[in-house]
Amino acid sequence: MIPYSTQTIEDEDIDAVKNILRSPFLTCGPTVTDFEEQTASYVNASYAVAVNSCTSALHIAMMALGVTDSDRVFVSAISFVASANCARYLGADVDFIDTDKFTGNLDVNHLEQMLIDAEKQNRLPKVVVAVHLSGRPVDLQRIYELKIKYGFYLIEDAAHALGAIYKGHKIGDCFFSDITVFSFHPVKIITTAEGGMCLTNDETLYRKMKLYSSHGIEHDKQFLINKDMPNFYYEMQSLGYNYRMSDVHAALGISQLSRIEDFLSKRRELAKEWEELLSSDKNLTLPPADSNDSVSSWHLYQVGIPFGKRDFVYNTLRHRGICVQVHYLPIYKHPYYQSIKNYPSLPGAEYFFERTLSLPLYPKLKKLDLQMCAATLLGLIDEKKL
Ligand SMILES: Cc1ncc(COP(=O)(O)O)c(C=O)c1O
Structure with a gap:
């Protein structure tokens, strides 16, 4: 059988994983941070949060943007269901943007019409999810102009698009958007088996996504709500999930990213x-x-x-x-x-x-x-x- 896509695993990937298996940290160790920093640096973004799938990345991105059941979210109609499900997890009302009939990328004219109608009804979306289908960048410049005019947040679903470039900007640099997410599923550009990542240039969004990816728990003394607590102390500040990527997966990611x-x-x-x-x-x-x-x-x-x-x-x-x-x-x-x-x-x-x-x-x-x-x-x- 010839698949439509599959992973490329070399001996160096296997060695990288073996090294972590022999190291003290299988999870919550320094390799995840290294992978985050290397990916952020590759795409020219300020911050990265590695998680266990792109679906989790989309979920915490929506949470960080404050999406609730009283919000509307617009999503490209041609995508994997996760692009829309992340808004439904939070009870938001999802509507779909039509796509170009040849590329499947969102049709910016249709998005504009939806925004004109939504403004008349006083029901503008909080977030638009733009999918770079097949790795081909959407027209970020035009979407950004609409973002400024209508005041929505923009998430780039770049599950397919690590390494793509739009008008000189690597997809993931978040020049036109608030958050970009990547997938590291085996069929994608690089793999961590399962895995995903959120990229942003906004420190507040970064801190929120970091928190939501790990139970809403804060360890860092400078960010604790309760001050002057004993050294063992950590606190749960919001309801989060265990969406963490392990160091085993991150090691594979670093090895793959190098190629x-x-x-x-x-x-x-x-x-x-x-x-x-x-x-x-x-x-x-x-x-x-x-x-x-x-x-x-x-x-x-x-x-x-x-x-x-x-x-x-x-x-x-x-x-x-x-x-x-x-x-x-x-x-x-x-x-x-x-x-x-x-x-x-x-x-x-x-x-x-x-x-x-x-x-x-x-x-x-x-x-x-x-x-x-x-x-x-x-x-x-x-x-x-x-
Ligand atoms: C466009 C798009 N978004 C999100 C996802 C979810 O990615 P993951 O499998 O890493 O959760 C996928 C997966 O195929 C996808 O194609």
């Missing part, structure tokens, strides 16, 4: 190979190439299949051992979301979903395998054979 440029250039090279092999077939819609303003991390290579053929192509490729994937069903179509509200159907998101397939793309994918996958796909798209 991120290799991972990114391999992904870029393979994306170019896909483009060269598929561009002759005008029935397929290929993802836009990188430009000066927008450099993708190429987490996914997503192509548009002619209408009505996507499921046939999906089933046949899988039957032949090519494990393509669909990213994603619009979130509002999941039974849970249908059960809580009568969500409108969004034309851009529906168009993207109906046609899109994610093809295999990961650093270890061999060019010969990619060429075989391309030939199989092109054979299926050929009108006569469909």
Whole structure:
């Protein structure tokens, strides 16, 4: 089977993990702090909080921004459910932003219209979650202008986008946003097995997220509410969770981060190979190439299949051992979301979903395998054979 994505683990990753297993700290040790500092430095952000998944990162990001059950949150419609669930954990009212029909990234014109309507109803969102789908940056400049005009917080869901660059800014530097989150699940750009991280330049948000990631407990004397307490003393200041990343996972993360440029250039090279092999077939819609303003991390290579053929192509490729994937069903179509509200159907998101397939793309994918996958796909798209 050729997967759509998988991890790249080398001996040095295994050695890094072994070293921690032989060290005094499996968790709550210095390796997590090192990983936080190295990632923050890589993306040019001031602060980082490592946690046990991107889902946890999204949850504590929402908490730090003060989201409650009286708030509204707008979320890109094409994403993994976690992008919206984090707001639901806090009881917020979630609405979905339509997406570009070719990239699946949020449609800024639709966001603007939603904001105009929301202002008229006096129900502006507290937070907007913008997803850099497949690693391609959303138009942060335009979203930022709306953020200033309408006063919402912006979370960048960059689960796919570690290493992507927008107008010279590494995704994660939070130049346009309040918080950015990354995922380190095995299919992502780097992995810690399970893991995630929140990045921010705001010290108050950082301190809150740090607290929420570890039971709401403060140890640092300078931040205690009760002063002049004995040395053993720590206090719980708010209701938090155990979302901590372990040092074992962080060691894997550091080892992986040291090779991120290799991972990114391999992904870029393979994306170019896909483009060269598929561009002759005008029935397929290929993802836009990188430009000066927008450099993708190429987490996914997503192509548009002619209408009505996507499921046939999906089933046949899988039957032949090519494990393509669909990213994603619009979130509002999941039974849970249908059960809580009568969500409108969004034309851009529906168009993207109906046609899109994610093809295999990961650093270890061999060019010969990619060429075989391309030939199989092109054979299926050929009108006569469909
Ligand atoms: C866009 C997006 N956001 C959030 C998540 C959640 O990440 P994690 O699996 O690390 O919790 C994912 C996972 O696939 C994702 O694709």
